[in-house]
Amino acid sequence: MRPTDTLAGATRALTAHPTRTYLTLAAMAFATAAVVLLSSLGEGARRYVLDEFTQLGTHLLIIIPGRNETAGSAPPLLGETPRDLTLEDALALGRSRYVERVAPVSIGAAEVSVGALSREVTILGSTADFLDVRRLELAAGRFLPPGDPERGAPVAVLGQTLAEELFRGAHPIGRRLRIGDRRFRVIGLLAEGGVSLGSNLADLALIPVASAQALFDNPGLFRVLVQAGGRESLDLAADDIRRIVRERHEGEDDVTVITQDALLGTFDRILGTLTLTVAGIAAISLAVAGVLIMNVMLVSVSQRTAEVGLLKALGARQLDVLGLFLTEALLLAIAGTVAGIALAYAGVWTFNAQFPAFQLLVPGWAPAAAALVSLGAGLLFGLLPARRAARLDPVLALAGR
Numbered sequence: 001m002r003p004t005d006t007l008a009g010a011t012r013a014l015t016a017h018p019t020r021t022y023l024t025l026a027a028m029a030f031a032t033a034a035v036v037l038l039s040s041l042g043e044g045a046r047r048y049v050l051d052e053f054t055q056l057g058t059h060l061l062i063i064i065p066g067r068n069e070t071a072g073s074a075p076p077l078l079g080e081t082p083r084d085l086t087l088e089d090a091l092a093l094g095r096s097r098y099v100e101r102v103a104p105v106s107i108g109a110a111e112v113s114v115g116a117l118s119r120e121v122t123i124l125g126s127t128a129d130f131l132d133v134r135r136l137e138l139a140a141g142r143f144l145p146p147g148d149p150e151r152g153a154p155v156a157v158l159g160q161t162l163a164e165e166l167f168r169g170a171h172p173i174g175r176r177l178r179i180g181d182r183r184f185r186v187i188g189l190l191a192e193g194g195v196s197l198g199s200n201l202a203d204l205a206l207i208p209v210a211s212a213q214a215l216f217d218n219p220g221l222f223r224v225l226v227q228a229g230g231r232e233s234l235d236l237a238a239d240d241i242r243r244i245v246r247e248r249h250e251g252e253d254d255v256t257v258i259t260q261d262a263l264l265g266t267f268d269r270i271l272g273t274l275t276l277t278v279a280g281i282a283a284i285s286l287a288v289a290g291v292l293i294m295n296v297m298l299v300s301v302s303q304r305t306a307e308v309g310l311l312k313a314l315g316a317r318q319l320d321v322l323g324l325f326l327t328e329a330l331l332l333a334i335a336g337t338v339a340g341i342a343l344a345y346a347g348v349w350t351f352n353a354q355f356p357a358f359q360l361l362v363p364g365w366a367p368a369a370a371a372l373v374s375l376g377a378g379l380l381f382g383l384l385p386a387r388r389a390a391r392l393d394p395v396l397a398l399a400g401r
Contacts, residue, residue, distance in 0.1 A: 025336045034285050035370040046271035063258075065220065083249055089224075099237055099240070101132055101226070102227075105222050108123050117166050124207075125215075143157055152212070155187045155208070157188035158204075159205070172186045333379070336378075337374040
């Protein structure tokens with residue numbers, strides 16, 4: 001049989017039973033789409049997390065009080081360590097030639113009030129460098145003033161939500177408010193942002209670090225954010241930071257230094273593995289669709305026994321019959337794969353249009369992998385019915401047995 005005859009015969013066999021063919025195509029299409037969509041979900045989550053960490057700043061190191069080796073667990077979240085990380089320690093880090101900016105962070109919660117209006121919010125104390133280290137933007141006014149970090153001026157920068165709640169739409173710049181038992185003047189308004197150090201930027205107040213330490217009566221720092229001079233300086237800056245802290249803490253290496261690249265690399269590996277896992281789980285549905293193709297082909301062989309007998313009586317070889325039924329299975333797999341990939345891209349486009357904050361991303365390997373598994377399943381599960389048809393005895397087949 002010529003290849004064109006084989007293709008025409010397989011096509012006629014599929015179109016002769018449209019309902020059965022369409023149901024099989026739908027199963028293959030949905031299975032293929034599931035692989036691509038779940039891969040897109042995993043890739044979208046990976047990119048989202050990496051982008052969120054990238055927004056923290058560039059060439060960033062985070063110094064946390066406490067060593068995770070001390071108790072075999074994560075460093076304490078609130079700085080409850082044998083030795084606090086102080087503002088003087090943070091300022092000493094600026095002596096390193098690998099460090100470009102240092103932003104000490106003190107954090108707590110306090111009541112912020114204007115007249116009769118009050119709100120319990122997060123108070124974050126830092127310095128003027130925090131703006132550049134965290135890549136924040138101002139909507140109005142100015143940020144915390146530069147100068148001696150150990151002298152806390154009574155000024156504050158507010159998030160959008162906090163300003164709207166306290167001043168009811170009035171312009172907050174230059175207005176006064178009370179934080180705890182202290183009075184502050186609003187000098188700046190943050191642009192809309194996301195989350196910083198676990199706090200919603202829209203619903204917090206930023207004050208000088210010394211003012212925050214006095215407000216909370218806590219000389220210890222929550223974190224110290226350090227911006228290195230470049231990516232190549234990250235490891236050198238981390239080593240220098242540990243050396244400076246050891247010198248100040250009587251030889252004790254009692255801080256944990258986390259580089260942004262290390263965090264990104266860890267999350268990248270975890271979420272990359274998760275993407276492959278969910279794609280593998282979805283690929284199981286392609287095996288189920290392959291079983292469906294096998295069942296359809298077995299039914300087709302039983303219904304076309306006389307046709308196979310006639311082909312063999314006319315001189316068709318076993319290889320010709322095998323090729324005919326394998327072509328039929330392959331056509332089902334190809335059509336289902338194309339429809340499934342198109343369905344997946346339509347789903348991704350619809351989701352991204354509805355949820356712009358979280359975008360699905362189709363990894364380049366997903367459609368190729370889905371197509372490969374789909375076609376492989378079609379051929380593999382189509383092989384048994386094709387071999388059965390090819391081995392039919394022509395005399396018995398012509399007799400319908």
